[in-house]
Amino acid sequence: MTEAVARGHGGANPGLRSALPILTVLLAIVAIWYLAAVWMNAPWVRDQAARADTVLTSGELIRQTLTLERPVLPAPHQVAAGLWEGVAGQKITSKRSLVWHGWVTLSATLAGFAIGTAAGIGLAVGIVHNRAMDQSVMPWAVASQTVPILAIAPMVIVVFASMGITGLLPKAIIAAWLSFFPVLVGMVKGLRTPDAMQLDLMHSWNASRARQFWNLRLPSSLPYLFASLKVAIAAALVGTIVGELPAGATAGLGARLLSGSYYGQTVQIWSALFAAAILAAALVMLIGAVERLTLRRMGMAR
Amino acid sequence: MTAIEARDVSLTFQTADGPVHALKDVSLTIDRGDFVSFIGPSGCGKTTFLRAIAALETPTAGTLAVAGMTPDQARRRRAYGYVFQAPGLYPWRTIAGNVSLPLEIMGFSRADRMQRIARVLDLVDLSSFGGKYPWQLSGGMQQRASIARALAFDADILLMDEPFGALDEIVRDRLNEALLDLWKKTGKTIGFVTHSIPEAVYLSTRIVVMSPRPGRITRVIDSPLPPERPLEIRDTPEFIALAQQVREGLREGHSYD
Structure with missing residues (x-):
C-alpha cells in the first residue's frame, strides 16, 4: 500500500497518476454535497429544536441535519446506504429491490434503443440517398425533438393503454422517440463524410450505389455512429424513466422516483436517481467497449 | 493507334459569378503507349481535361473519344485507372485490401484477385506491405499503393492528376523513376497532370502546355529524349533545352490580366 502510494507520488504509476485528479474532484463534490446538506436541512432541525424548547450545539445541529429520515437533501452516506439497501438488502424479485426496478427500466431502454437506432439509421440512409427525403424528413425530425417529451409521454401511454397495450412497449416507444434523433444526425453526417475524391474513385470503377454504400459510406460512418449511440442510449434511458412517470407506474426506476416524491422519501428518490445514473454510465461504457473492439478489428484504432 | 482523341472540346462551368470557361476548343490526339504530360498554371483546365477523359466531367461542346468510345462508355468498360493527388486509401482496409477493392467491385474471382494484387504490389515495390494498414x-508508399490500385484491373489508360504534388522532392524523384520504369514494363498510355517543369520533361514523350482564361492548349512539344532516362539526364543540354521550350510555352500563354 505504502509502496504503491510512494510510486504514485514518484509519477511511475500511470494508473494512480490519472486516478488522483479524478479522486480530487470526487472528494470536492462530496464535500460540497455535505455542506449543502447541512445548510439545507438546518432550518428544519432548528425549527424542531425551537418547538421542543431545546438549544442545540453546532455539533449536535450538524449531526442531526445529516441523519434526518426525510431530509430536504440527504447526505451522501444516506444515499449510499439507501442504494446499498435497495441493491443488496432485498431479494432481487422484491418490489423494493432496485435491481428489479432497474431491470424493468433497462429492458424498456434497450428495446427503445434498438427501435430508435434502427429508425435513425434507416432514415439517415434514406436521407443520404433520396433527394425528396433529404428535404422533407429532417425538419420533421427536428420538430419531433422540440416538443417536450413530458407532453408526449402521457399521450403515448394513454393511446397505447386504450388499445390494451401497457408495460414495456409504450415506454420503449418513448425511449425510441428520444434516441432515434442523435443516431439520425450522426449517421447523416457519417454517411456523408466520404469526400468528392473518394466518390469519384468509386465512380471511375463504375461501382453501383449499393457498393458505394457498403464499401465506402457505411464504414466511413462507423465512428460517427458510435458517438451518437452513446448519446442515444442515455437518451433512451431518460425517455424510459419519463415514460414510467405518467401512468403512476408501479415498476421501474421512474416509478421509484415517483413513489419517493409522493411520500417525501428523499433518500429513495436519490437512490433511484443514482441507480439510473450508474445504469446510464454502464451502458455508455458498454458501447465504448464495443466501439473500441470494432474499430480495432477494422484496423482504424491505432 | 489512337487512345484518346479530343476535337474542339469546350467545357463551361456555370457558377454564381457567371460562366467559367474551363476548356475552350481543345483538340488533341494521344496515341497508345504515349506518356503525355499536361502542364500549366492553375486554372488552365489541365485537371478538368483529365476529368473529362475519365467521364468525371462532361464537355459542353466538341467530341471526346476514349479507346474509340465515349468517355462514359469507356468508364463503364473500365478502360482507365485514375490516380488522384491524395492516395485516398480506405483506412479500414489493408494495402492489399485497398488494391483488392476495385477488383471486388468489378467481380474478379478471389484467386484472380490474389494473383493480381501480388503482381501490382510487386510492380510498385510494396510486396511486403500488403498486410499493413x-x-x-x-506518404510516398501510400501513393504507390494507390497507383497499384489503379493498375490492378489492367486498364490500358492510366490517368494521373498531380499524383506526386503533395510529396517532397526526394521522394518525388524516386517515384518518377519508378513510374517511368512501370510505364516501360506495362506499355500503358499515361495522361499525367503536373505543375512541375522538370517532372513533365523527365517523364513525357509529349508535353502539352496549357494556359488559363479560357483554358486552352498553347503548345504541344514532342520530346526528343531517349526512352532510357536515368535521373542524370536532367543535367544534359537536351533536357535543359526542352525545359526551356516548356517554360517559353508557359510564358507565351501567360497573362496577368
Whole structure:
C-alpha cells in the first residue's frame, strides 16, 4: 500500500497518476454535497429544536441535519446506504429491490434503443440517398425533438393503454422517440463524410450505389455512429424513466422516483436517481467497449 | 493507334459569378503507349481535361473519344485507372485490401484477385506491405499503393492528376523513376497532370502546355529524349533545352490580366 502510494507520488504509476485528479474532484463534490446538506436541512432541525424548547450545539445541529429520515437533501452516506439497501438488502424479485426496478427500466431502454437506432439509421440512409427525403424528413425530425417529451409521454401511454397495450412497449416507444434523433444526425453526417475524391474513385470503377454504400459510406460512418449511440442510449434511458412517470407506474426506476416524491422519501428518490445514473454510465461504457473492439478489428484504432 | 482523341472540346462551368470557361476548343490526339504530360498554371483546365477523359466531367461542346468510345462508355468498360493527388486509401482496409477493392467491385474471382494484387504490389515495390494498414505507411508508399490500385484491373489508360504534388522532392524523384520504369514494363498510355517543369520533361514523350482564361492548349512539344532516362539526364543540354521550350510555352500563354 505504502509502496504503491510512494510510486504514485514518484509519477511511475500511470494508473494512480490519472486516478488522483479524478479522486480530487470526487472528494470536492462530496464535500460540497455535505455542506449543502447541512445548510439545507438546518432550518428544519432548528425549527424542531425551537418547538421542543431545546438549544442545540453546532455539533449536535450538524449531526442531526445529516441523519434526518426525510431530509430536504440527504447526505451522501444516506444515499449510499439507501442504494446499498435497495441493491443488496432485498431479494432481487422484491418490489423494493432496485435491481428489479432497474431491470424493468433497462429492458424498456434497450428495446427503445434498438427501435430508435434502427429508425435513425434507416432514415439517415434514406436521407443520404433520396433527394425528396433529404428535404422533407429532417425538419420533421427536428420538430419531433422540440416538443417536450413530458407532453408526449402521457399521450403515448394513454393511446397505447386504450388499445390494451401497457408495460414495456409504450415506454420503449418513448425511449425510441428520444434516441432515434442523435443516431439520425450522426449517421447523416457519417454517411456523408466520404469526400468528392473518394466518390469519384468509386465512380471511375463504375461501382453501383449499393457498393458505394457498403464499401465506402457505411464504414466511413462507423465512428460517427458510435458517438451518437452513446448519446442515444442515455437518451433512451431518460425517455424510459419519463415514460414510467405518467401512468403512476408501479415498476421501474421512474416509478421509484415517483413513489419517493409522493411520500417525501428523499433518500429513495436519490437512490433511484443514482441507480439510473450508474445504469446510464454502464451502458455508455458498454458501447465504448464495443466501439473500441470494432474499430480495432477494422484496423482504424491505432 | 489512337487512345484518346479530343476535337474542339469546350467545357463551361456555370457558377454564381457567371460562366467559367474551363476548356475552350481543345483538340488533341494521344496515341497508345504515349506518356503525355499536361502542364500549366492553375486554372488552365489541365485537371478538368483529365476529368473529362475519365467521364468525371462532361464537355459542353466538341467530341471526346476514349479507346474509340465515349468517355462514359469507356468508364463503364473500365478502360482507365485514375490516380488522384491524395492516395485516398480506405483506412479500414489493408494495402492489399485497398488494391483488392476495385477488383471486388468489378467481380474478379478471389484467386484472380490474389494473383493480381501480388503482381501490382510487386510492380510498385510494396510486396511486403500488403498486410499493413495505410497509416502504417509513409506518404510516398501510400501513393504507390494507390497507383497499384489503379493498375490492378489492367486498364490500358492510366490517368494521373498531380499524383506526386503533395510529396517532397526526394521522394518525388524516386517515384518518377519508378513510374517511368512501370510505364516501360506495362506499355500503358499515361495522361499525367503536373505543375512541375522538370517532372513533365523527365517523364513525357509529349508535353502539352496549357494556359488559363479560357483554358486552352498553347503548345504541344514532342520530346526528343531517349526512352532510357536515368535521373542524370536532367543535367544534359537536351533536357535543359526542352525545359526551356516548356517554360517559353508557359510564358507565351501567360497573362496577368
